[in-house]
Amino acid sequence: MALLGADLRRDLEIHRYPLLVYTLVPLTALVLQAWLPRVVGRYDWFDLPLVITIYFALGRRSPIQGTLMGAAMGLFEDALSHNAIGINGIAKTVVGFLAASVGIRIDVENTTVRILLTLGLSLFSSALYLFVNRFLLDLATEWSWLTELLRAVGNALIAVVLFPLLDRLQSRD
Amino acid sequence: MESLLERYRNLVVLLAILVAQIVGLAVQVRRTSAGVNTLDSSDASGVRLIRLWANTVVSPPERLIHSGFGLFAGAWTNYIDLRHVRAQNRDLKQTVDRLRLEEAALLEDARQGQRLEALLGFQEKYIYTTVAAQVYGTSGSDRSHVFYIDKGARDGLKPDMAVITPDGIVGKVRDVFSHTAQVLAVNDTSSGAGVILESTRIRGILRGDVSGRLEVVGILADERIHPGEKVLTAGGDLIFPRGLPVGVVEKVVRDPDRDAFIDVMVRPAAHLERLDEVLVITSTEPRFSPQQQQDLSVSAAEEESVPAAVKDQMKASEIMAEKLPGLIDPNLAPDQQPLHDSSNPNPVVQPPQPLHPDRFSPGSAPDDVPEPDAGSPPDAQPRKPSALPSANGGSTLPGSNSTPEATPQRNL
Numbered sequence: 001m002a003l004l005g006a007d008l009r010r011d012l013e014i015h016r017y018p019l020l021v022y023t024l025v026p027l028t029a030l031v032l033q034a035w036l037p038r039v040v041g042r043y044d045w046f047d048l049p050l051v052i053t054i055y056f057a058l059g060r061r062s063p064i065q066g067t068l069m070g071a072a073m074g075l076f077e078d079a080l081s082h083n084a085i086g087i088n089g090i091a092k093t094v095v096g097f098l099a100a101s102v103g104i105r106i107d108v109e110n111t112t113v114r115i116l117l118t119l120g121l122s123l124f125s126s127a128l129y130l131f132v133n134r135f136l137l138d139l140a141t142e143w144s145w146l147t148e149l150l151r152a153v154g155n156a157l158i159a160v161v162l163f164p165l166l167d168r169l170q171s172r173d
Numbered sequence: 174m175e176s177l178l179e180r181y182r183n184l185v186v187l188l189a190i191l192v193a194q195i196v197g198l199a200v201q202v203r204r205t206s207a208g209v210n211t212l213d214s215s216d217a218s219g220v221r222l223i224r225l226w227a228n229t230v231v232s233p234p235e236r237l238i239h240s241g242f243g244l245f246a247g248a249w250t251n252y253i254d255l256r257h258v259r260a261q262n263r264d265l266k267q268t269v270d271r272l273r274l275e276e277a278a279l280l281e282d283a284r285q286g287q288r289l290e291a292l293l294g295f296q297e298k299y300i301y302t303t304v305a306a307q308v309y310g311t312s313g314s315d316r317s318h319v320f321y322i323d324k325g326a327r328d329g330l331k332p333d334m335a336v337i338t339p340d341g342i343v344g345k346v347r348d349v350f351s352h353t354a355q356v357l358a359v360n361d362t363s364s365g366a367g368v369i370l371e372s373t374r375i376r377g378i379l380r381g382d383v384s385g386r387l388e389v390v391g392i393l394a395d396e397r398i399h400p401g402e403k404v405l406t407a408g409g410d411l412i413f414p415r416g417l418p419v420g421v422v423e424k425v426v427r428d429p430d431r432d433a434f435i436d437v438m439v440r441p442a443a444h445l446e447r448l449d450e451v452l453v454i455t456s457t458e459p460r461f462s463p464q465q466q467q468d469l470s471v472s473a474a475e476e477e478s479v480p481a482a483v484k485d486q487m488k489a490s491e492i493m494a495e496k497l498p499g500l501i502d503p504n505l506a507p508d509q510q511p512l513h514d515s516s517n518p519n520p521v522v523q524p525p526q527p528l529h530p531d532r533f534s535p536g537s538a539p540d541d542v543p544e545p546d547a548g549s550p551p552d553a554q555p556r557k558p559s560a561l562p563s564a565n566g567g568s569t570l571p572g573s574n575s576t577p578e579a580t581p582q583r584n585l
């Protein structure tokens with residue numbers, strides 16, 4: 001994992017996408033996240049909005065955009081659930097910020113790096129969710145770290161497949 | 174200040190967004206009287222609005238995907254996934270055909286095994302020496318009822334040996350080759366066998382007619398022959414041993430050539446049209462098992478103990494029973510035959526009792542005429558009023574003629 005100068009990487013490898021991609025891909029992720037559990041039943045060990053947040057944050061390498069993307073995705077997720085709006089929002093906001101911050105310093109084109117980053121950020125997102133629920137809001141929450149680990153692995157596997165596909169959608173200027 | 178915000182712009186944006194969300198969460202959570210934080214069961218208007226927007230954005234494409242998935246699943250299930258069905262159907266048909274052939278072969282093997290088992294059981298119990306043979310061919314003509322078996326001279330077969338099955342007689346060996354033999358079936362027109370009807374003991378000659386049916390010819394018209402009567406070999410033709418089943422009487426028809434004769438149509442006991450395994454009687458010398466030999470010795474010893482006169486009487490009785498078929502009722506069991514009836518054939522028949530007995534009634538005369546007393550005069554005997562006037566004007570006792578002893582005493 002080669003560490004490069006931040007300015008150099010930002011200048012050379014900022015991924016840019018058409019506006020349609022910025023709109024449709026997160027929307028598709030939200031829709032699929034809402035619909036796929038009907039198909040796969042209880043084996044919904046993935047979080048597509050989080051994967052998309054990480055991808056765009058890593059690709060754009062802009063903490064603000066990553067923060068906004070994470071906040072939007074999290075708030076949408078919360079809005080579609082019966083939970084308080086903002087729990088996922090906070091978690092994914094921080095994750096988006098962190099992913100963009102890491103993407104500035106690390107070569108994120110490597111598959112192994114992507115897997116590890118997605119795995120780690122997924123677990124961190126779960127930890128944030130638990131932190132907001134239990135410590136910030138003092139809400140009773142059922143929790144299983146095994147489920148969170150499986151979800152993180154699922155997100156990493158999805159990232160392995162999805163990231164190269166999304167890379168094809170970026171615009172080359 | 175401006176440069177500080179510019180320098181930490183990312184963190185500022187992050188903190189701003191986080192603070193906004195935390196404030197929003199704080200609005201949604203309330204503390205209960207028990208001191209426990211919980212979410213409001215009913216959303217605030219602002220929260221409801223956010224949920225409505227999210228639902229409005231996500232629901233249409235979600236429903237579209239759901240419908241599309243349903244269409245795709247239906248298309249996949251009903252069309253795309255069936256693209257190999259034709260080949261699978263062809264393979265399955267071939268498999269079914271193959272399994273049918275295997276099933277038929279197994280069924281045939283099982284049937285052959287059952288037939289051979291029955292044949293072997295019969296062969297072991299049969300008193301004469303036999304050779305089992307497999308029928309493998311026919312003449313190919315319906316005018317020649319012959320078939321070929323896979324045993325020949327090397328197996329001890331000779332011409333005119335009887336061919337039978339456990340069900341009944343089949344035919345006789347006609348030509349013998351080294352490994353095969355030709356058998357003339359009993360339903361051939363040139364065949365012939367001496368037979369006897371089981372209950373009526375009527376003898377005749379069995380042969381086949383032009384259509385391959387069995388008939389017994391040379392029998393005088395006899396009303397006692399009925400359908401269902403068993404036909405057995407008579408043993409007089411020196412081919413078939415006596416007592417082998419031939420078939421049952423199917424019907425009786427008048428002989429078209431000879432008025433006084435009839436033809437007895439016989440349904441063969443053996444399946445002459447579907448022969449697979451047969452037995453050839455190679456020797457008519459009885460062979461007995463040790464148990465049978467022991468029984469025979471015991472029987473012989475008992476027979477010697479019977480007086481000669483009794484034996485002659487029993488032999489005469491058997492001959493008489495055979496010559497007088499009327500003594501044998503086919504509808505009765507062997508132990509209930511009239512032949513074995515030891516009761517008096519002319520029992521004493523008592524006359525019926527009269528409704529109004531009088532002196533003429535049988536058995537009343539001795540009571541009406543009492544013994545005469547020695548000291549009493551003849552006129553002292555009691556008289557009954559005369560029923561019939563006598564020729565001399567007097568009355569006559571009705572029983573005078575029947576009691577001759579009484580009249581002289583009265584006249585005296």
